[in-house]
Amino acid sequence: MTLTLKDIAEMVGVAESTVSRAVNNKPGVGDETRQKIMEIVKKYNFRPNQMARGLAKKETGILALLIPDLTEPAYPEIIKGIEKVANDEGYQVILCHTENDLEKEKSYLQLLQENRVDGAIIAGGGLADQHILNTSLRGNNLIVLINSLAEELLLPSVLINYSRGVYLAAEHLLQQNVDKIGLIMGDFRDYVESEKLSGYQQALKKYEVEYDNDYVVETDGKYEDGYKAFLQFMNMDDPPRGFLATNEYLTTGLVEAIKGGGYFIPGDFKVATYGESRLISLIAPGLTVVSEPRQQLGETAAEIMIDLIRGESPSELIKVLEPFLKVENKIKEETNNG
Amino acid sequence: MTLTLKDIAEMVGVAESTVSRAVNNKPGVGDETRQKIMEIVKKYNFRPNQMARGLAKKETGILALLIPDLTEPAYPEIIKGIEKVANDEGYQVILCHTENDLEKEKSYLQLLQENRVDGAIIAGGGLADQHILNTSLRGNNLIVLINSLAEELLLPSVLINYSRGVYLAAEHLLQQNVDKIGLIMGDFRDYVESEKLSGYQQALKKYEVEYDNDYVVETDGKYEDGYKAFLQFMNMDDPPRGFLATNEYLTTGLVEAIKGGGYFIPGDFKVATYGESRLISLIAPGLTVVSEPRQQLGETAAEIMIDLIRGESPSELIKVLEPFLKVENKIKEETNNG
DNA sequence: ACATTTTGTTAAAACTTTTTCTAAAAAAAA
DNA sequence: TTTTTTTTAGAAAAAGTTTTAACAAAATGT
Known part of the structure; x- marks a missing residue:
């Protein structure tokens, strides 16, 4: 049998409200009374x-994470970052695995409506944006986005400075006198990928290397694509001596292709x-x-969420975190100017 | 403004209880009344x-997953498997990332006490067992274990037949005339690992190959351990021509060592x-x-959990799922006898 | 036609906590 | 000492749903 406030009130011989105040560390309880209760x-x-607390306070203490x-x-x-902050602030996190399925996402967002969660953090977006408009999730419903944007809806977002990340990587290659860099990317229409391309172009410009479309391939972002891209590049008249791939699948394929060709990294190719x-x-x-500050990404999103719940509007709607470069496992200081 | 039962009752002109019954598809509501309400x-x-429902029914509709x-x-x-079953049955899953931290685990298990969750599924166990005894988590508290055992506590468990899995793998190597198999393992004291060793021994026995301790190495289960194990094996007078590693880290290290030595799989070594x-x-x-039926592992655990919540005791306390062999990406029929 | 069962519905109680209002007691100020 | 203020505590209401008991109306059986 689990006790209730009432049981404790009876045992001590006070009213439930007094016990409630004592338990919640609120003022209005005498010292000996408080001590007896505790x-x-x-x-x-x-x-x-x-559940009872949630009903009374119109809060659940639960966040949904899509x-x-x-x-x-x-x-x-x-997730780790989100959990950390959330738990420290007394919130639990419900995991909602959407699998890029609109229906699932839709049904999860209903949790908000059912007052099951105090807010939802949506990662990776894409589907969400248009969708949220159609649902009744407006006004007082609390949503924070990770790695996607929905400015028209005035939803807070936490992002990485993708273009800066690619800029740093390209810069590093250029500084090693690799002037032809093969860039292997995912889908350009994806906001994140388009930002990355922009970072590549900025670096070339900065180092006065002309941009050449032939050194950029757009792919589906899979392992095979990275592998094939290498073979394709090697058929060029002037193949690149360095490569930049924008996700781990592409990179894995690329590396296997390089190794398979009998080449060495970084001797033959910088990657x-x-x-x-x-x-x-x-x-x-x-x-x-x-390297992206991923845990921080989660922490920031959770912090914004909890601020929102507590009625404080975030200082900035869109928060951009800076990536940094790890050169052969050593962290490189972020250079300001070349 | 979100409506309540009361609002709807007023609109339709019936009592709240009638609306409640209609909404929950319960009997005792006339056809036209039901239709008007819906x-x-x-x-x-x-x-x-x-929250209100949870308070009234003494249920939350939430499961904790450690x-x-x-x-x-x-x-x-x-997780996917658990979520699938849970969601289908109307439950949400709270993710509790314990990071092998006893304190975290402890605090998460308090969720049960707070009536925040209807039950907890604990994966990977280890810490939990002794611990649960000390907490007030006994009697009516619902716990299901994944990949660990706590028979003394009569907690239901879902397991994989680890020994059978290793048996199948060893058998496959033996059938390819690899009679010396280098076994690279994690910590023997771990129940799961000890089971795996037993499977290896069973296979040798079956194929009348003598067990030799020199062909078995116990490690910390990391990448480097797999790498080093290969080098160690190659220094033997009669090195193995095949290897069996019991987790992906060991395997990755092993494979890299093999490739690094200029050898080929499966030409030079079966792995x-x-x-x-x-x-x-x-x-x-x-x-x-x-290959383990991992999703099924989750599904089974969730099914048992929900049965428990509904007051049905599971048909068997310990459920063991069978692994199967994927030979070079082709699924091999499980052979009954050699 | 009367007793009995079934059906549809309501009113009230329960679930536990928080909050608001109020009364009493204690402390401080006049 | 009296008045005012502060502190402590209780009683009651509220949160939104489900559940129970109660009751009337309708349907069934005799």
Whole structure:
């Protein structure tokens, strides 16, 4: 049998409201009364029923976290960050694995409507944006986005400075006198990928290297695409001496193709990749990696969420975190000017 | 403004209890009354407040899922299975990332006490067992274990037949006339690992190959350990021509060492590994893999949990699922007898 | 036609906590 | 000492749903 406030009130011989105040560390309870109550609370390890509390306070203490794909290496770290902040502030996190399925996403967002959660953090977006408009999720419903934008809806977002990340990686290659860099990317229409391309172009411009479309391939972002891209590049008259791939799948394929061709990294080819992962560090420990502060990404999103819940509007609607470069496992200081 | 049962009752002109019955598809409501109610419910997209419902029914509709480490490749799939069943049955899953931290685990288990969750599924166990005894989590508290055992506590468990998995892999190697198999393992004291060793021994016995301790190495289960193990084996007078590693980290290290030595798989060495993963399939697509029904593992655990919640005791306390062999990406029929 | 069962519905109680209002007691100020 | 203020505590209402008991109306059986 779990005790209730009422039980404790009876035991101590006070009113329930007094026990409630004592348990919640609120003023209005005398010292000896408080002590007597807390003694019993401790003895029986009493914890207030969260359902009742939720009903009374119109809060649940639960956040929904919508994730499209748990196997993406970035998510466990992001989740960790969110959980950390949320738990520290007394919130629990419900995991909602959407698998890029609109229906699932839709049904998860209903949790908000049912007052089951105090807010929803949506990672990886894409589907969400247009969708949220159609649902009744407006006004007082609390949503924070990770890695996607919905400015028209005035939803807060936490992002990485993708273009800066690719800029740093390209710059690093250029500084090693690799002037022809093969860029292997995912879908251009994706906001994140388009930002990355822009970073590449900025770096070339800065180092006065002419941009040449032939050195950029757009792919589906899979392992095979990275592999094929290398072979394609090697058929060029003037093949690149360095490569930059924008996700771990592409990079893995690329590296395997390079190794398969009997070449060595970084002796024969310099390779940089966007995004850290165990896969990458195992396959090619010497790679230059653009590292994102993923845990911080999650922490920031959770902080904004909790601020929103508490009625404080965030200082900035869109928060951009800076990536940094890890050159062969050593962290490189971010240079300001070349 | 979100509507309540009361609002709808007023609109239709019936009592709240009638609306409640209609919404929950319960008997005792006339056909036209039911229809009138459901019309309004649909029109305003009414959803009952889960806090109030939880309070009244003494249920939350939420399950806690304790996971030690999200980056382990098995967990996303297990989680998927749990979520699937849970959601189908109207439950949400709270993700509790314990990071093998006793304190975190402890605090998460308090969720049960606070009536925040209807039950907890604990994956990977280890810490939990002794611990649960000390907490007040006995009697009516609902716990299901995944990949660990706590028979003394009579907690239901869902397991994989680890020994059978390793048996199948070893058998496959033996059938290819690899009679010396280098077995690279994690910590023997771990129940799971000890089971795997037993499977290896069973296979040798079956094929009348003498067990030799020199061909078995116990390690910390990391990448480097797999790498070093290969070098160690190659220093033997009669090195193995085949290897069996019991997790993906060991396997990755092993494979890299083999490749690094200029050897080929499966030409020079046959390699089998326990547990599928993207890493493995990318690095060495030709490996023989012991594949676990991970999603089913999650589904089964969730099913047992929900049965328990509904007051049905599970048919068997310990449920063991069978792994199967994937020989170079082709699923091999499980043979009954050699 | 009467007793009995079934059906449809309501009113009230329950679930536990928080909050607001109010009364009493204690402390401080006049 | 009296008045005012502050502190402490209780009683009651509110949160939104489900559940129970109660009751009337309708249907069935005799």
